[in-house]
Amino acid sequence: MTWRTFSPGWETTRKRPMARGLWKGAISFGLVNVPVELHSAKKKSAELDMTMLDKRDLAPVGYKRVNKSTGKEVAWGDVVKGYEYKDDKYVVLSNEDFRRANPEAAKTVDILAFVDLADIQPQYFDTPYYLKPEKRGEKPYALLRDTLEKAGKAGIASVVIRTKQYLAALVAQDELLVLNTLRYADELKDPAELEIPKAKVTAKELDMAMRLVDDMADKWHPDKYKDTYRDDLLKRIKAKVKAGETEELTEPEKDAEKPAKSADVIDLMALLKKSVEKKPAKRAKRAARKRRAA
Numbered sequence: 033m034t035w036r037t038f039s040p041g042w043e044t045t046r047k048r049p050m051a052r053g054l055w056k057g058a059i060s061f062g063l064v065n066v067p068v069e070l071h072s073a074k075k076k077s078a079e080l081d082m083t084m085l086d087k088r089d090l091a092p093v094g095y096k097r098v099n100k101s102t103g104k105e106v107a108w109g110d111v112v113k114g115y116e117y118k119d120d121k122y123v124v125l126s127n128e129d130f131r132r133a134n135p136e137a138a139k140t141v142d143i144l145a146f147v148d149l150a151d152i153q154p155q156y157f158d159t160p161y162y163l164k165p166e167k168r169g170e171k172p173y174a175l176l177r178d179t180l181e182k183a184g185k186a187g188i189a190s191v192v193i194r195t196k197q198y199l200a201a202l203v204a205q206d207e208l209l210v211l212n213t214l215r216y217a218d219e220l221k222d223p224a225e226l227e228i229p230k231a232k233v234t235a236k237e238l239d240m241a242m243r244l245v246d247d248m249a250d251k252w253h254p255d256k257y258k259d260t261y262r263d264d265l266l267k268r269i270k271a272k273v274k275a276g277e278t279e280e281l282t283e284p285e286k287d288a289e290k291p292a293k294s295a296d297v298i299d300l301m302a303l304l305k306k307s308v309e310k311k312p313a314k315r316a317k318r319a320a321r322k323r324r325a326a
Contacts, residue, residue, distance in 0.1 A: 054193065056166060057139030059176065059202065059209075061187065066176055067169035068141070070193070073160035073210070080265060090279060113195075130195045141202060141211060143187040152186060152201055156214045161193075163202075163209040173209065180204040188214075233300075240304040247308065 053069035060066075084093040097106045114122035141163070165173035180187065180203060187202035191211065198213040233241075272278060 053164065054161075055139050057141070058169075059141040059143065059163070059173075059187075059189075061143035061176075064172060064176075066172040067166035068163040068173065068209070069166055070141075070211070071162040071164060073162050080262065080269075087281070134192070139192075141189045141191045141200070143189045143202065145188045146180075146183070146185040147188055149184055149186040149201075149203060152214070155220055157201070158198075158213040158215050161211040161213070163211055177204045177207070177209050180209075237300055237304065240301060240308060244304060244307050 053071045056067070056069045058065040058067050085091065086093055097108070097111060098104065099106050113125045115125060116122050163173075176187075179185075189200045189202050189211070191198055191200050191213075193213070199216060200211050200213045203210050203212065272280075272282075
């Protein structure tokens with residue numbers, strides 16, 4: 033895991049060990065319990081840290097936690113959570129209250145059903161977590177992982193993370209069990225609201241598009257893809273510093289403000305043909321491999 037700091041010396045990158053787990057508990061299905069530790073799978077955001085400034089004098093704009101009765105700033109150590117049970121009356125809640133609400137649910141991945149992993153549409157997946165086996169949990173952990181992989185199933189589970197209950201999918205990935213929280217159906221907009229216009233494609237267009245897909249086909253290697261925009265933005269920042277434009281707001285170019293013109297009729301076949309013609313080398317290599325295999 034890495035984190036980056038931005039300074040006049042630009043960037044530094046350091047290594048640090050994976051953080052402690054969020055909690056230790058168990059995966060529960062039927063009468064089986066698998067002791068595990070829950071870890072966040074997300075790294076710290078790679079976005080450049082931006083400071084909000086007052087454009088009149090470029091002074092940093094701060095945010096304060098203010099007591100609405102006194103108008104005075106409140107330190108983080110004095111902030112607690114509260115539920116308003118009637119007007120201006122609150123019940124104060126600590127982390128222990130959240131745990132006592134349901135001690136079992138607070139640290140249990142409770143599998144409710146097993147479904148085909150392929151049946152879960154992408155828009156339902158939200159945040160990934162890693163599950164690490166605890167001592168004496170290695171064997172049942174491996175059994176559950178291998179069973180999910182062989183069956184092509186995901187365990188649909190209920191789990192409490194911090195102060196909220198989530199629906200989640202438990203899936204096997206190599207040697208790991210991954211818990212991915214899911215969005216509930218009522219959290220997603222109905223696609224019918226978009227009113228997607230109906231359009232028909234010809235057999236020739238579909239065949240040409242399939243050729244393009246075949247030419248661009250590759251194995252999934254996630255390490256191959258990088259956030260290049262972040263580096264581009266950093267270069268832009270360096271260029272402004274070098275040009276002495278640190279306090280100037282860059283105005284948009286005239287052409288950039290004009291909406292791009294779109295053709296009334298798109299010659300789809302012509303575009304597909306041009307795209308396919310750009311991939312002759314890869315197509316030739318694939319044909320050569322097929323001849324050697326034959």
